[in-house]
Amino acid sequence: MSTNRSNQRIGLVLFTLYLLLYGGFVLLMAFDAEQLQVTGPGQVNMAVWSGFSLIVVALVLSLVYGWVCRSDGHAEAAGSTQAHDDAVSQGDGA
Amino acid sequence: MIYEASPIAVGCFFVFVGLTLGLSFFLGRKAKSSAGYFAAHGQIPWFVNGVAFAGDYLSAASFLGICGMIAFYGYDGFLYSIGYLAGWIVALFVVAEPMKRLGKFTFADALDARFGSRGIKLVAGISTLAVSIFYLIPQMVGAGVLVQPLLGFPHWVGVMLVGATVILIVVLAGMVSTTWVQFLKGSLLVVFSTILTVLILVRGFAAEEGGADGHAFRTLGPLTNTEPVRQAEALEKELASTWGLQGATITPAEGAWVDQPFVRIASGTDKVTTVWHLDKGEAGVFLRETQTLKKTADGQVLVNGMPKGTKKGEPELHPVGHVSRLPDGKDKTGSLGPLEFFSTLEESEVVLWGNKKLVHEDGSTTTVYFQKPTAGSRILQPGMHPRFQGIHSDKTLDKIDLLSLMLALFCGTASLPHILIRYYTVKDEASARKSTIVGIATIGFFYVLTLYLGLGAMTSGTLDVTNSNMSAPLLAFSIGEWLFAAISAIAFTTVLGTVSGLILASSGAVTHDLMANAMGREMTDAQQVRVAKIASVVVGLVAIVLGVLFQELNVSYLVGWAFSVAASANLPSLVMCLFWSRTTRQGVIAAVVVGMTSSLAWILLSADTFSKVYGLDADQALVPFSQPGIVTIPLGFLTLVAVSLATQGTGPAPVAESPAEA
Structure with a gap:
């Protein structure tokens, strides 16, 4: 039960973090869309960058969560490498 | 446009469907008990389950709908990608582990774990059915859209073909084979989309005066x-x-x-x-x-x-x-x-x-x-x-409509029954968590690719002005016929996979929640499986009929309905059951009923539905904006809190968190 509780707390912290990012993006889009036209790194605009970032950050947070909660898991080794490979290919895609 | 069936495409298509069916028969031959039928005995490896999440989730709406919308309107389609993926954060951080801990076969199990109430089973079962059927319609419509150019059949033949194949898969095999079909399809979809993206980048852009047939638009x-x-x-x-x-x-x-x-x-x-x-x-x-x-x-x-x-x-x-x-x-x-x-x-x-x-x-x-x-x-x-x-x-109302849509996308994923049942196919909470992470990685990667695929299709010269849903396969056609065949076949298995997951979720709801629990019918294990199979056939037939009836409707529009209804009906009670100890049985029932009916009513009275479904003037709509989420999701929460507070101490004392026994 104690692992459940601590997992739940970590989960809620990460959830709140993501909610702020996603909410921030949506509000920015709704009320100040001009900010998204600004050109960012690589001459690519902020609309594209923020979209890609939200996807990559979701994956990073989920990996952080998986890493922190690993204590109560079983048979970890095979899985974490696999997830990591996906993370790398994700980075390339962005 | 005139589509001609190409021998390569047809051959490839039948090889795919044949392999899928063969695999289902092979893997499903052992699943005879109800635990095997509904939950694959909880024995699916978490990595496979994670990719199967992607298979379940990347439905015709994601693959065909998002690519099509980007191809016709640019960045807007990508907003769906962002919202759909964000929903997985709710699934992972809030819902995944408790779902696994509390439930056995269905979403209603988890909701009801503390109360043992027939009423909860009944309303949760009905909301599962409602959401699944809403979600089924666009998949079936998408199937018909795909088969038309691929095999040269009319739309209704495509719908029948998918319906029959899926009923066969679900009846013969259940959750084990459905999971493997999803795994196979999820992997193929991501691999081929990556290939397609690389080819788009290699091709680059060229300035033209018209499309691929050489006609210059003056x-x-x-x-x-x-x-x-x-x-x-x-x-x-x-x-x-x-x-x-x-x-x-x-x-x-x-x-x-x-x-x-x-x-x-x-x-x-x-x-x-x-x-x-x-x-x-x-x-x-x-x-x-x-x-x-x-x-x-x-x-x-x-x-x-x-x-x-x-x-x-x-x-x-x-x-x-x-x-x-x-x-x-x-x-x-x-x-x-x-x-x-x-x-x-x-x-x-x-x-x-x-x-x-x-x-x-x-x-x-x-x-x-x-x-x-x-x-x-x-x-x-x-x-x-x-x-x-x-x-x-x-206009403020337009802005609220936008916020409402983005909220429904965020909250909808973690409330979709066919996604939730996938938490019962792995052995424990750690596996549920890990398969969700694999799911997020696979789905996120694919969603990054959608922007390339959509914009690639936009500039491919092969788009059909009458049908945005065909953009992704036609993009493949602009590169080569074999790629078109492969992508079309994958898109078709995409529909097969998602539809079988949805039919399983519905038949689980009918058998387990409605018949066995809410109506109190005593059934042996074998009887449960038989009832579930009959339910699958019935739901499959209903889906075929609706798929033919609604063929004119836009695929992603209908998926939006399913997301709004799922989020409004299921999410408030799911979250409050997990995090608020004063939640009562009556509160849960009221929240599901109010969430479901208010979101459905809102959709049916909205300007979108007025103009696109009834063919009436959009100005006559009775609600101020089209997307219900921003009103009906909080309404679900409020109802739950109000009714729970009013009924404190009336129901049986809540049982401590323990796995539900059916």
Whole structure:
């Protein structure tokens, strides 16, 4: 039960973090869309960058969560490498 | 467009379906008990389950709908990608582990774990059925859309084909084979989308005057004799002398053509009438060539004024999608890097296509498809699709509508029954968590690719103006026939996989929640499986009928309904059961009922439904904006809290968290 509780707390912290990012993006889009036209790194605009970032950050947070909660898991080794490979290919895609 | 069935595509298609079915029979032969049928004995390895999540989730709406929307409207479609993925954060951080801990087969199990109430089982079972059937309609419609060009069958044959195949898979095999089908399809989809993306980047952009069939779309102007444009002899002379329209005669606007930005001009030796879009911009007044599709009252179809052909080379709508101008006046970019792809597009101009349907007095209709030259910088910004008009509008209601949609996407994923049941196919909470992470990685990677695929399709020259759902397969067609065959077959298995997951979720709800628990029918294990199979066949048949009935509706529009209803009905009670100890049985029942009915009622009374489903005037709608989420999700929470507070101490004392026994 104690692992459940601590997992739940970590989960809620990460959830709140993501909610702020996603909410921030949506509000920015709704009320100040001009900010998204600004050109960012690589001459690519902020609309594209923020979209890609939200996807990559979701994956990073989920990996952080998986890493922190690993204590109560079983048979970890095979899985974490696999997830990591996906993370790398994700980075390339962005 | 005229589609011809290609032998490679047909062969590839049948190999795929054959393999899928064969695999289902092989893997499902051991699943005889109800635990095996509904939850694959909880023995699916978490990595496989994670990719199967992707398989379940990346439905026809994701693959066909999002790519199509990006291809026709640019960045807006990508907002769906962002929202759909964000929903997984709710699933992972809030719902995944408790779902696994509390439930056995269905979402209702988890909701009811503390109460042991028939009422909860009943309402949760009904909401599962409602959401699943809403979600089934677009999948079936998508199936028909796919089969049409691939095999040359009419739409209803495609729907029947999918329905029959899926019923076979679900009845013969259950959750084990469904999971493996999803795994297979999820992997193939991501691998082939990656290949396609690489090929798009290697191809780069080229400035063209039209689509892949070599037809150059003409633009006349800037014109000098423009006022008044219609019936103007001066303009007719100018068109003939300066712009090469021999003997141009302008047809006076009458009937449905009055006050439209279109000019009909008969020209040439045979005096064929073509329709031109009148474009008054800062650079001057232009006439741009359109394409028209006329359906007469007696069922004849005319394309650009001539009877539609049945074979290649005969009159048909031209494929579209071209870059009209590249930066620095280049003809071709050559291969591009993943970021260069966007920075180049930003500086280019692409011809997008709008459409306008005119209804004439004699019952015939004309749909005019017209060119919209659009700056690349505009395409890479949100706000072009009518659904996202809130971004550039000053009206508060439009902005609320936008926020409401993004909220429903965020909350919907973790409330979809066919996603939730996948938590019961792994052995413990750690596996549930890990498979969700694998799911997020796979789905996130795919969603990054959607932007490349959609924009690649936009500039591929092979788009069908009448059907945005076909954009992704047609993009593959612009690269090669074998790729078209592979992508179409994968898209078809995509539909198969998602539909079988949904049918399983519904049959689980009927058997386990409604029959066994809510109605209190005592059933042996074997009887449960039999009832579930009968339920699958019935739901499958209902889905086939609805798929044929709703064939005209946009796929992603219907998925939006399912997300809103799922989020409003299921999420409040799911979250409150987990985090608020004073939640009561009555509170849960009330929240599910209120959430479900209010969101459904809102959708049925909205402007979107008025104009697209009933064919009524959108202004007559009874609710102020179309997306219900921002009202009905909080309403679900409020109802739960209010009813729970009012009924404290009336129900049986909540049982401590323990796995539910069915």
